[in-house]
Structures are given as structure tokens and as C-alpha cells.
Amino acid sequence: MRLSQYFLPVLRDVPKEAEIVSHRLMLRAGMVRQQASGLYSWLPLGYKVLMKVQKIIEEEQNRSGAIQLLMPTIQSADLWRESGRYDAYGKEMLRIEDRHERDFLYGPTNEEMITDIFRTYVKSYKDLPLNLYHIQWKFRDEIRPRFGTMRSREFLMKDAYSFDLDKDSAVKAYQRMFVAYLRTYARMGLTAIPMRADTGPIGGDLSHEFIVLADTGESEVFCHKDLLEKPIPAPGTDFRGDLSPIIDDWTSLYAATEEMVNTAEFEAEVPAEKRVSARGIEVGHIFYFGTKYSEPMKATVTGPDGKEITVHMGSYGIGPTRLVPAIIEAFHDDDGIIWPVSVAPFEAVLINLKAGDADCTAACDALYGELNAAGIDMLYDDRDQGAGGKFATADLIGIPYQLILGPRGIKSGEVEIKHRQSGERETLPIGDAVARITGLIEPQRRTDI
RNA sequence: CGGAGUGUAGCUCAGCCUGGUAGAGCACUGGUUUUGGGAACCAGGGGUCCAAAGUUCGAAUCUUUGUACUCCGACCA
Secondary structure (H helix, E strand, C coil), X not given: CEHHHCCCCCCCCCCCCCCCHHHHHHHHCCCEEEEECCEEEECHHHHHHHHHHHHHHHHXXXXXXXXXXXXXCEEEHHHHHHHCHHHHCHHHCEEEECCCCCEEEECCXXXXXXXXXXXXXXXXXXXXXXXXXXXXXXXXXXXXXXXXXXXXXXXXXXXXXXXXCCHHHHHHHXXXXXXXXXXXXXXXXXXEEEEECCCHHHCCCEEEEEEEECCCCCEEEEEEHHHXXXXXXXXXXXXXXCCHHHHHHHHCCCEEECCCCCHHHHHHHCCHHHEEEEEEEEEEEEEEEECCCCCCCCCEEECCCCCEEECEEEEEEECHHHHHHHHHHHCEECCEEXXXXXXCCCCEEEEECCCCCHHHHHHHHHHHHHHHHCCCCEEEECCCCCHHHHHHHHHHHCCCEEEEECHHHHHHCEEEEEECCCCCEEEEEHHHHHXXXXXXXXXXXXXXX
């Protein structure tokens, strides 16, 4: 993408409404624009990151055996009356009336609707287990939206729903999501720790929150230090096999949020030097809730003995529009964002230092073409501007690698590569640049970790 | 929903106390010189001063009522 033809409204000043670093950087880097309290437009750069995050989520959900579909944002109140949540959910649910004065709502979650779909089509135990998910906008009328897209009212959520014959197999479904989540965060470069969690209004008796440690996080968390270093389940993990050893390994060490923490237990189970007490961002939440919805909504299948069985369910949420700021909270410095390659809006940026110079521009154009052809997701700063501004923009928007080429380099036949994360610079023959960049980026795409 | 604060150019803000007809920096447009870490100069465009009502000869400025947004607390992917 040529920057001269892109839409990248970067800001030099910090908009005053932004309090935390990720929000500031998302506004400055031209990723989002606030349209009203808790409502955001995703501008091209931000949207590109959001789509990369979404794609990773989809790949890992699919790998685990979940199946994608898409449900509407607007739901009929009838389903919610059936589950009993129409009244229970309270003011956080945005209620809408259509022209015929029928009650609708903008979905804050989809347990009711997916249960309705399930009960309509699935009749036999032979069709289980089943895990259906979608990635769709949700609306929760938060009392106080804040921190940009970290806590917005409209937000994107991947929500998966599992259906099983009994608790044992439902727990296996839960375990599959547990592993899929670990892998999802790892592919984005994040260390997310599963913690015992409160189940809230969704209900149920088995639940984990996945927490990324960050000073700006909204919850206080307590865990064993070794969890930060634990290896992630491999891509070849057999999701149809027994995942218990992995889950046991992860859950054997103490980890709990402030709602669930028991200080005496924490201190008894974790030696003082291994205690981590910190703030964290909740980037995912998984629940097993048994027949809480299947029972009132009559989601049943016929068992092998001809008897009706009420299915056991779980639900599993990840918010891509929260993950983006969470990643920024984890990866930034004073100059801007430092994207991990796997979610970077562009993998590398080529900076033409003297766009007014014909020779320099010809050399940059040629190199840009080669990098594109090599499959690198490239941004090309071909604007006719001072070098300082270009460096500042490249640093701000956090592209992992900067290829810097100007008249000086043309003369010596060399290009400079700056690593955004380490600040390290290397100079190499222009002809070697494509191979070098490919070699740097390829392993960091994390498609197979 | 309680408490606090802010709405003036695309962005950051000054002007308000003490009423007299709209400002700065950055950004933007044209031009000249520039070009290895946010360049310089010249010329220019851009504002229902959040809204309504009131006070006044006169309101960005004073009063009232709305409204939007932000921050602090209790709820949440």
C-alpha cells in the first residue's frame, strides 16, 4: 500500500479524552474514531489489525472443531422471555421497539438464539458434540464506557456455544476451548493466564477468565509466577483426544481474580517469591453452565435408549475489539505501538527518504514491487516529505520492520533495516533486502506455533 | 446512578474573572528553498464560539435550562 494513496489520519497532538496509553495510541495512529460515548468507527489501519486478530481467532476456533455461523445483532424479546433473562438482564440491554410495537433488543450475547437454532435442527444424540460460534457485534449499555475500545458499548465478540449429552463430555468441550484460547493469545504474542472466575449473570459452575497482565487492567489478579512461562499446547494437539493433562497442568497452579481470590489459600499454595499480585485485562471468558438455558428453552435430543436428554451447554467469549488495545498495552514504547508481526497492520514499511528524487524513487519503487511479490504485507511511504516525519509515523503506527532507503543508500547500493522492537539497525545490499525481510518475518507470523 | 470537570478552527488550547463584534501552535491550500529523526520563508482558506431562552445599546464572555463528552466510585467480553 502506497501511503500517498492510503487513508491514515495520524494525530500529532494527543486528544484530551484519552486516558490510557492504548487509547491514546489508537487515536494518534488513526486506528479508530469515537462517534459517541462507547461507539467507535474503525479506520483503515485499525480495521486491518482487527481483521488479523479476528482471523487468528477463527483459525484456532476451527482447529478446535468449532463451526462458524452468523446470527443477527437484533433479537426478538420472545426468546429472552423464554429463558427468563428479558427481565433479569436489566438496563445494560438495549431494548428496541419496531413499527409494529413488537419488542426487540440489540443482542448483548447469544445463548438464547443459539439454543433456539440448536433445538430446531438437532434431534439426536448422534449429532453431538456440537460447538457453534460466530463473530458479531454486541451491545451492552455500560454505565460508564471508558478506555476507548477496551470497554465500549458496541463491541465485537467471538462467542462459541457448546452442546453435549452430559457433564463429562461438556467438560471436554470446555477443555477444547481452553486450549484453543491459550493458542489464540499466544499467536498474537500475548501471555494470557487462565484464572478461576466468577460466572456473573450468565451463570454456571465452571468458569475461567483469561487475563493479560497490564498495569492499566481493570481487575486485580493473583497467580503463581510459573504460569507466565508455561509452554503453549502445540498446533498438532489432538482436540479429539484427552486434553485433561494440559488443563490439569495449567490449573494446578494458583490463579484467581479478585472476586474469587482467597488470600489465605493464595499464600498457602504459592511460595512468597512466586506470588504475582497484579492488574490484568480480561481478554476472554469461558463458562460451563449445564442446562441453565437448555432446560427452560427445551433444547433436548433423543438418546440411544429413546429417552429425551436435556443438553449440557457452555459458552466461550473473546472480544477482538478489546484484544487490539490489550495488545497495544503489552507492546508499545514512548514513540508508539510495537506490533507483533502476526497482528501488525503491515509487516514492513519501506521509507523513501527523498521522494522528490527520480533515482531514489525508482529504486524504492522497484524494491517495493519485489517485497510485494515476495508476499510481504507492505506499507510504502512514498510521500514527498521530510525524513523526520516519516520516521515518526513509522514508529507511531508500529510497523515491525522499517526499510530505509535514500540517496546515500542508492550511492552505496545499501538499504537500512530498523527493527521497531529492539531499535536495532542493520545495513545490507539492496539486493539482499527481500530475502532478509522474508527471513525475519516468516517465523514470526506464528501460523504454526 | 452519585460526585467533579469540560464544550471556542481538523487537533491541542488561549480569550471568559473585568461584555465592545474571533486568536495562537500544529494541520490544510498555493509558491520558493529544502530533504538521514516531526524543515524554513512568503501568501492564503477555514468558526451557527454545544443549544435554547434571558439580561444588555451590545454576549464566546453574565444568568437559567437543556445537551454532549471526560474523569472518580458501585456493574461487565
